[in-house]
Amino acid sequence: MRRTMSIWKENIKLKSLSIAAGLLASCCLATSLDAHEVITCKSPDGKFALRHTYSDQQPYIGDTAIIEVATRKILVPLTSNRALSELQLVWSDDSQRVAYYDETTQTRPPRVFFRSGSSFNETALPELLPPKLPASAASGDPETKARIEPMRWLKSGDLLIESELMNPAWGRVSSKITIAFDRENRPSVRNAEEQKASIVDYFLLLPADDFEGPPSVWLRHARSGGGNLYLCEAQPREKYVDEKNGYMICGGDGAQPGLHIALFRYRDGRPLLALCSDELEGDDSVSLRFFELGPDNKMREIERSVFPVADSKDNGWKFELPREGKAILVRARKSGKILHKVTWNGETFQEAK
Numbered sequence: 001m002r003r004t005m006s007i008w009k010e011n012i013k014l015k016s017l018s019i020a021a022g023l024l025a026s027c028c029l030a031t032s033l034d035a036h037e038v039i040t041c042k043s044p045d046g047k048f049a050l051r052h053t054y055s056d057q058q059p060y061i062g063d064t065a066i067i068e069v070a071t072r073k074i075l076v077p078l079t080s081n082r083a084l085s086e087l088q089l090v091w092s093d094d095s096q097r098v099a100y101y102d103e104t105t106q107t108r109p110p111r112v113f114f115r116s117g118s119s120f121n122e123t124a125l126p127e128l129l130p131p132k133l134p135a136s137a138a139s140g141d142p143e144t145k146a147r148i149e150p151m152r153w154l155k156s157g158d159l160l161i162e163s164e165l166m167n168p169a170w171g172r173v174s175s176k177i178t179i180a181f182d183r184e185n186r187p188s189v190r191n192a193e194e195q196k197a198s199i200v201d202y203f204l205l206l207p208a209d210d211f212e213g214p215p216s217v218w219l220r221h222a223r224s225g226g227g228n229l230y231l232c233e234a235q236p237r238e239k240y241v242d243e244k245n246g247y248m249i250c251g252g253d254g255a256q257p258g259l260h261i262a263l264f265r266y267r268d269g270r271p272l273l274a275l276c277s278d279e280l281e282g283d284d285s286v287s288l289r290f291f292e293l294g295p296d297n298k299m300r301e302i303e304r305s306v307f308p309v310a311d312s313k314d315n316g317w318k319f320e321l322p323r324e325g326k327a328i329l330v331r332a333r334k335s336g337k338i339l340h341k342v343t344w345n346g347e348t349f350q351e352a353k
Contacts, residue, residue: 036062041089041232042069048095050232052084066098066113066120076113076120078102085224088231092153099150099159101231107146112159114185123185130165131175131194136297143167145216157181158190166216170297171204198243199263202271205299206291212256222250247323252278262321262328266292267346273299274328276319287311288319288328307349309340327352 041050049069053062064087066076078100079087086103090110098120100111109128113120128148133139144167151160158181164174173194180190204215211218222241225234240249246263258278265271270293277287290306291299304311309330317339320329328349330340341352 038084039067039069040084041087041091043089043091043095043098044093045095048075048098050078050087050089052082052087066100068118075118076122078111085231090150090152092157093155097153097157097159099153101150106148109148110150110161112150112179112187114181121185123181123187125179125187126189128161128163128177128189129192131163131173133165134170134173137167137170141167141169143169151176154178166204168208168214168216172201174200197271199246199248199261199273200241200243202263202273202291202293202299203248203261205293205297206273206275207299207301218250218256218259222248242323245323247321260321262323264326264344265346271299272344274321276321286318286333307342308351309342 036054038052038054039049040052043049047069048066050064051067051072051074052064061081061083063080064078064082064084065074066078066089067074079102082102082104088101090099090101092098096115098113098115100113109125112123112125114123130146133144137144144165146163146165148161148163151162153159159179161177161179162174163177164172166172175192175194177189177193178191179187181187200219203219206215208214219241223234223237224231225237225240238244242248248259248261250259250261252258260276262274262276263271264274273291275289275291277289279286288304288307288311290302290304292302294300307328316333317330318333320331322328326344328342328344329338330342331338342349343352
């Protein structure tokens with residue numbers, strides 16, 4: 001997809017058939033069967049998929065369903081008047097179970113279907129308790145947005161779900177919920193675990209004025225693999241949002257340069273975010289900034305002197321943040337040769353001699 005498209009346009013429903021056709025023509029990730037139909041989210045065995053049709057009349061966005069690929073038979077009608085970028089199917093490896101996610105109804109549990117012969121039967125999930133609000137959060141705040149997204153099917157047959165609450169004033173809280181199913185496919189909550197603060201939480205607390213749009217929008221951009229049109233076709237989220245290792249990649253969109261973010265911690269556990277920016281229409285990873293958690297529970301920029309190597313605008317080098325480990329590499333832009341290796345020791349960065 002062309003990077004010149006603004007991040008805001010990804011969240012706006014397609015309003016004309018010509019726009020839809022243009023987007024489909026520029027995206028080779030899904031299969032277009034004709035000018036008004038897109039097939040994506042295929043099951044691992046290739047027999048079933050998500051079909052999205054575009055109407056000939058306004059608002060031009062038509063119906064979405066799970067279909068049998070070979071015959072195009074509709075097995076499960078799902079929704080109407082949605083943008084395809086808002087929809088996703090999460091399949092089990094054996095293609096026998098599927099969870100359906102719709103971003104416009106993300107406050108409700110995902111719909112779950114079990115294969116029965118050549119059709120699918122729906123199983124309603126139990127009520128899922130939201131994660132606990134922080135002490136500073138006001139109950140019932142309309143700015144607090146919920147999201148309940150199916151992550152993956154486990155080898156045990158359980159479904160892993162992520163539930164989160166986000167608010168621009170205090171950031172995010174989240175939990176991972178494991179749903180088990182008995183022999184009759186009746187669901188129950190096997191486990192619900194509150195998640196510790198990760199790089200995602202600290203990213204959301206960065207100054208909003210530093211971005212072309214709030215950090216929450218850029219988080220969605222990163223989670224979808226840099227703004228891919230179809231959620232199903234994005235690469236695994238961990239490639240772009242690696243909470244385990246404290247690393248994020250967020251591709252630019254023409255108005256906002258691309259970002260690389262790494263999480264370091266002080267010896268007492270406090271977070272330090274390194275944010276490396278590309279040039280808007282130039283080289284990658286050329287500007288490096290650092291943020292720490294302030295008394296107002298917001299990430300604030302600190303002096304650049306914490307890092308012993310200056311920015312690279314006039315020096316012909318770029319920065320490489322670590323996905324693993326604590327060392328930032330400074331490379332020559334043209335040759336890629338390592339010029340400096342700077343390691344975090346829990347208090348400051350020190351250059352290896």
